[in-house]
Amino acid sequence: MQVQADRTIEAIDSALAKDKDMLDKAMLDDIMHARAQLEAVAQDTDETIIKDKIDNLEAISAKFVEIRMNSTITKLCRVIMLKNSRIGVKNKMPQLIILPHEELCPEGVVIEVEKGISVCNALLANDIEIEHACEMSNACTTCHIYVREGFDSIAESDETEDDLLDKAWGLDPDSRLSCQAIVDNADLVIEIPKYTINQVSENH
Ligand code: FES
Numbered sequence: 001m002q003v004q005a006d007r008t009i010e011a012i013d014s015a016l017a018k019d020k021d022m023l024d025k026a027m028l029d030d031i032m033h034a035r036a037q038l039e040a041v042a043q044d045t046d047e048t049i050i051k052d053k054i055d056n057l058e059a060i061s062a063k064f065v066e067i068r069m070n071s072t073i074t075k076l077c078r079v080i081m082l083k084n085s086r087i088g089v090k091n092k093m094p095q096l097i098i099l100p101h102e103e104l105c106p107e108g109v110v111i112e113v114e115k116g117i118s119v120c121n122a123l124l125a126n127d128i129e130i131e132h133a134c135e136m137s138n139a140c141t142t143c144h145i146y147v148r149e150g151f152d153s154i155a156e157s158d159e160t161e162d163d164l165l166d167k168a169w170g171l172d173p174d175s176r177l178s179c180q181a182i183v184d185n186a187d188l189v190i191e192i193p194k195y196t197i198n199q200v201s202e203n204h
Contacts, residue, residue, distance in 0.1 A: 001047040001050045001051060001054075002042055002043055002050065004050075004054060004195075004199075005038055005041075005042040005050050005053070005054055006042060008038065008054050008057060008058065009035060009038060009039060009042065010102075011102045011194075012031065012035055012057065012061060013035075014102060014106070015061075015064065015065075015068060015102075016028075016031070019064075019067075019068050019071070022064070022067050022068065022071065023064060023067075027063065027064065030060050031057070031060055031061055031064060034053070034056050034057040034060045034061070035057055037053050037056065037057075038050075038053040038054060038056070038057050040053075041053050068100070069099060069100075072099060072100055072107075072108045073097070073099070073189070075108075076097045076108055076109075076110050092112075093112045093113060093114065093115070094112070094113055094114075094115055094183050094184070094185055094186060094187055094188070095110055095111065095112050095113070095187045095188075096110070096111050096112075096113055096119065096122055096123075096183070096187070096188050096189075096190055097109075097110050097149075097187065097188070097189045097190065098110070098111065098123070098128060098190050098192070099148070099189065099190065099191045099192075101191075101192040101194075102194075104128050104129060104130060104192055105128050105192070109126070109128075111126045113125075113183055114183075115183055115184060115185060116182060116183065117182070117183055118136065118178065118179050118180065118181060118182055118183070119145060119147075119176075119178040119179075119181040119182075119183060119188070119190060120132055120136055120143045120177075120178035120179040120181075121136070121179075122183065123178065123190075123192075128192075130142075130143055130145070130178060130192060131143060131196050131198065132178075132179060133198065136179035137179075138158075138160050138161055138164070138177065138179065138180055139160075139164075140164065140197075141164045141165065141167050141168045141177065141196075141197045142196045142197060142198055143177050143178040143179045144165070144168040144169070144170075144171075144175060144176075144177060144178070144193055144196065144197070145175070145176055145177075145178040145181065145190050145191065145192055145193070146172060146174040146175055146176075146190070146191040146192075146193065147174050147176050147181060147188055147189070147190060148174055148189040148190070148191050149187070149188060149189035150186040150187055150188035150189065151174055151176075153184045153185065153186035153188070154176065154181050154182060154183070154184065154188075155182060155184075157176060157177070157180060158180075161176070161177050161180045164177060165177065167197055168193070168197060169193060169194075169195045169196065169197055169199075170193045170194065170195070174191075178190075
Protein backbone atom coordinates (compact mmCIF):
# COMPACT_ATOMS: atom_id res chain seq x y z
CA MET A 1 0.00 0.00 0.00
CA GLN A 2 2.97 2.34 0.65
CA VAL A 3 4.05 1.78 -2.96
CA GLN A 4 0.59 2.70 -4.16
CA ALA A 5 0.69 5.86 -2.04
CA ASP A 6 4.07 6.83 -3.52
CA ARG A 7 2.78 6.17 -7.03
CA THR A 8 -0.30 8.28 -6.42
CA ILE A 9 1.81 11.17 -5.12
CA GLU A 10 4.22 10.86 -8.05
CA ALA A 11 1.33 10.86 -10.50
CA ILE A 12 -0.27 13.96 -9.04
CA ASP A 13 3.10 15.77 -8.86
CA SER A 14 3.79 14.97 -12.48
CA ALA A 15 0.30 16.08 -13.56
CA LEU A 16 0.59 19.33 -11.59
CA ALA A 17 4.04 20.05 -12.99
CA LYS A 18 2.59 19.95 -16.50
CA ASP A 19 -0.93 21.25 -16.14
CA LYS A 20 -1.26 23.19 -12.91
CA ASP A 21 -2.41 26.20 -14.93
CA MET A 22 -5.65 24.40 -15.81
CA LEU A 23 -6.78 24.68 -12.18
CA ASP A 24 -8.25 27.58 -10.30
CA LYS A 25 -6.76 28.41 -6.91
CA ALA A 26 -9.45 26.66 -4.85
CA MET A 27 -9.06 23.38 -6.76
CA LEU A 28 -5.29 23.55 -6.52
CA ASP A 29 -5.45 24.21 -2.77
CA ASP A 30 -7.80 21.25 -2.25
CA ILE A 31 -5.51 18.92 -4.19
CA MET A 32 -2.38 20.11 -2.39
CA HIS A 33 -4.11 19.65 0.95
CA ALA A 34 -5.19 16.09 0.09
CA ARG A 35 -1.69 15.36 -1.25
CA ALA A 36 -0.11 16.56 2.01
CA GLN A 37 -2.50 14.38 4.01
CA LEU A 38 -1.53 11.33 1.97
CA GLU A 39 2.18 12.11 2.24
CA ALA A 40 1.84 12.37 6.02
CA VAL A 41 0.49 8.81 6.31
CA ALA A 42 2.29 7.19 3.35
CA GLN A 43 4.64 5.16 5.55
CA ASP A 44 2.02 4.26 8.16
CA THR A 45 1.72 0.58 9.02
CA ASP A 46 -2.07 0.78 8.97
CA GLU A 47 -3.05 0.18 5.33
CA THR A 48 -6.61 1.34 5.92
CA ILE A 49 -5.42 4.83 6.80
CA ILE A 50 -3.24 5.00 3.68
CA LYS A 51 -6.02 3.70 1.44
CA ASP A 52 -8.42 6.23 2.87
CA LYS A 53 -6.06 9.09 1.98
CA ILE A 54 -5.34 7.67 -1.48
CA ASP A 55 -9.08 7.47 -2.16
CA ASN A 56 -9.50 11.00 -0.86
CA LEU A 57 -6.75 12.41 -3.11
CA GLU A 58 -8.12 10.53 -6.11
CA ALA A 59 -11.65 11.78 -5.46
CA ILE A 60 -10.50 15.38 -5.07
CA SER A 61 -8.33 15.13 -8.20
CA ALA A 62 -11.08 13.57 -10.34
CA LYS A 63 -12.13 16.90 -11.85
CA PHE A 64 -8.50 17.73 -12.65
CA VAL A 65 -8.12 14.36 -14.38
CA GLU A 66 -11.25 15.06 -16.39
CA ILE A 67 -10.06 18.53 -17.42
CA ARG A 68 -6.68 17.12 -18.51
CA MET A 69 -8.34 14.29 -20.40
CA ASN A 70 -10.67 16.67 -22.26
CA SER A 71 -7.79 18.91 -23.16
CA THR A 72 -5.82 15.93 -24.47
CA ILE A 73 -8.76 14.61 -26.47
CA THR A 74 -9.22 18.04 -28.04
CA LYS A 75 -5.53 18.20 -28.98
CA LEU A 76 -5.49 14.65 -30.33
CA CYS A 77 -8.69 15.21 -32.31
CA ARG A 78 -7.07 18.22 -33.95
CA VAL A 79 -4.18 15.99 -35.00
CA ILE A 80 -6.62 13.46 -36.47
CA MET A 81 -8.58 16.09 -38.37
CA LEU A 82 -5.36 17.48 -39.79
CA LYS A 83 -4.16 14.04 -40.86
CA ASN A 84 -7.53 13.13 -42.37
CA SER A 85 -7.68 16.33 -44.33
CA ARG A 86 -4.26 15.47 -45.80
CA ILE A 87 -4.94 11.88 -46.80
CA GLY A 88 -8.68 12.03 -47.52
CA VAL A 89 -11.07 10.32 -45.12
CA LYS A 90 -11.98 7.61 -47.66
CA ASN A 91 -8.49 6.12 -47.63
CA LYS A 92 -7.83 6.43 -43.97
CA MET A 93 -6.83 3.57 -41.69
CA PRO A 94 -8.49 3.16 -38.29
CA GLN A 95 -6.91 5.34 -35.65
CA LEU A 96 -6.42 4.69 -31.98
CA ILE A 97 -6.42 7.71 -29.71
CA ILE A 98 -4.48 6.64 -26.65
CA LEU A 99 -5.26 8.83 -23.66
CA PRO A 100 -2.38 9.81 -21.38
CA HIS A 101 -1.12 7.21 -18.91
CA GLU A 102 1.50 8.46 -16.48
CA GLU A 103 3.96 5.61 -17.05
CA LEU A 104 3.17 4.09 -20.43
CA CYS A 105 2.18 7.07 -22.55
CA PRO A 106 2.42 10.34 -20.59
CA GLU A 107 1.34 12.68 -23.38
CA GLY A 108 -1.22 10.47 -25.11
CA VAL A 109 -0.83 9.66 -28.78
CA VAL A 110 -2.74 8.97 -31.98
CA ILE A 111 -1.69 5.87 -33.91
CA GLU A 112 -2.84 4.47 -37.22
CA VAL A 113 -3.38 0.72 -37.35
CA GLU A 114 -4.43 -2.01 -39.75
CA LYS A 115 -7.96 -3.29 -39.39
CA GLY A 116 -7.84 -6.75 -37.73
CA ILE A 117 -5.00 -6.04 -35.32
CA SER A 118 -5.65 -6.39 -31.59
CA VAL A 119 -5.42 -3.23 -29.52
CA CYS A 120 -2.70 -4.93 -27.44
CA ASN A 121 -0.54 -5.61 -30.50
CA ALA A 122 -1.15 -2.10 -31.80
CA LEU A 123 0.00 -0.59 -28.50
CA LEU A 124 3.12 -2.76 -28.32
CA ALA A 125 3.99 -2.03 -31.95
CA ASN A 126 3.98 1.64 -31.02
CA ASP A 127 6.23 1.25 -27.97
CA ILE A 128 3.40 1.47 -25.46
CA GLU A 129 4.44 -1.39 -23.21
CA ILE A 130 1.13 -2.58 -21.84
CA GLU A 131 1.43 -5.72 -19.70
CA HIS A 132 0.45 -8.96 -21.47
CA ALA A 133 1.47 -11.67 -19.04
CA CYS A 134 -0.18 -14.61 -20.84
CA GLU A 135 1.22 -13.55 -24.22
CA MET A 136 -2.25 -12.59 -25.45
CA SER A 137 -3.84 -16.00 -24.99
CA ASN A 138 -6.93 -14.72 -23.13
CA ALA A 139 -5.70 -16.22 -19.87
CA CYS A 140 -4.72 -13.28 -17.64
CA THR A 141 -6.14 -9.83 -16.95
CA THR A 142 -3.03 -7.72 -17.27
CA CYS A 143 -3.88 -6.23 -20.67
CA HIS A 144 -7.08 -4.58 -19.39
CA ILE A 145 -8.11 -1.35 -21.15
CA TYR A 146 -11.12 0.93 -21.40
CA VAL A 147 -12.55 1.57 -24.87
CA ARG A 148 -13.98 5.06 -24.31
CA GLU A 149 -15.16 5.59 -27.90
CA GLY A 150 -15.90 3.00 -30.57
CA PHE A 151 -16.70 0.21 -28.11
CA ASP A 152 -19.56 -1.16 -30.22
CA SER A 153 -17.34 -1.52 -33.29
CA ILE A 154 -15.37 -4.31 -31.57
CA ALA A 155 -16.65 -7.90 -31.64
CA GLU A 156 -18.23 -8.90 -28.34
CA SER A 157 -16.19 -10.50 -25.58
CA ASP A 158 -16.48 -14.24 -25.02
CA GLU A 159 -17.22 -15.93 -21.71
CA THR A 160 -13.55 -16.46 -20.85
CA GLU A 161 -12.77 -12.79 -21.34
CA ASP A 162 -15.78 -11.78 -19.25
CA ASP A 163 -14.66 -14.07 -16.42
CA LEU A 164 -11.15 -12.61 -16.53
CA LEU A 165 -12.45 -9.05 -16.64
CA ASP A 166 -14.35 -9.69 -13.42
CA LYS A 167 -10.94 -9.74 -11.69
CA ALA A 168 -9.67 -6.52 -13.28
CA TRP A 169 -8.77 -3.48 -11.21
CA GLY A 170 -11.22 -0.67 -11.95
CA LEU A 171 -13.64 -2.72 -14.05
CA ASP A 172 -16.25 -0.55 -15.74
CA PRO A 173 -18.70 -0.89 -18.65
CA ASP A 174 -16.00 0.14 -21.18
CA SER A 175 -13.57 -2.55 -20.02
CA ARG A 176 -12.03 -5.03 -22.48
CA LEU A 177 -8.91 -7.16 -22.60
CA SER A 178 -6.79 -5.44 -25.21
CA CYS A 179 -5.48 -8.71 -26.66
CA GLN A 180 -9.06 -9.74 -27.43
CA ALA A 181 -10.24 -6.35 -28.70
CA ILE A 182 -9.80 -6.45 -32.47
CA VAL A 183 -9.85 -3.16 -34.35
CA ASP A 184 -12.48 -2.87 -37.08
CA ASN A 185 -13.03 0.18 -39.29
CA ALA A 186 -13.91 2.63 -36.54
CA ASP A 187 -11.50 4.87 -34.67
CA LEU A 188 -11.16 4.02 -30.99
CA VAL A 189 -10.39 6.09 -27.92
CA ILE A 190 -8.40 3.92 -25.52
CA GLU A 191 -7.63 4.54 -21.87
CA ILE A 192 -5.12 2.33 -20.07
CA PRO A 193 -6.14 1.82 -16.43
CA LYS A 194 -3.92 3.31 -13.78
CA TYR A 195 -3.12 -0.09 -12.28
CA THR A 196 -2.94 -3.65 -13.56
CA ILE A 197 -4.14 -6.65 -11.59
CA ASN A 198 -0.48 -7.53 -10.88
CA GLN A 199 0.35 -4.10 -9.47
CA VAL A 200 -2.67 -4.22 -7.19
CA SER A 201 -1.93 -7.74 -5.92
CA GLU A 202 1.75 -6.83 -5.32
CA ASN A 203 0.55 -4.19 -2.89
CA HIS A 204 -1.65 -6.49 -0.84
S1 FES B 1 -2.44 -10.65 -22.37
FE1 FES B 1 -3.38 -12.04 -21.05
S2 FES B 1 -5.47 -11.79 -21.44
FE2 FES B 1 -4.54 -10.35 -22.74
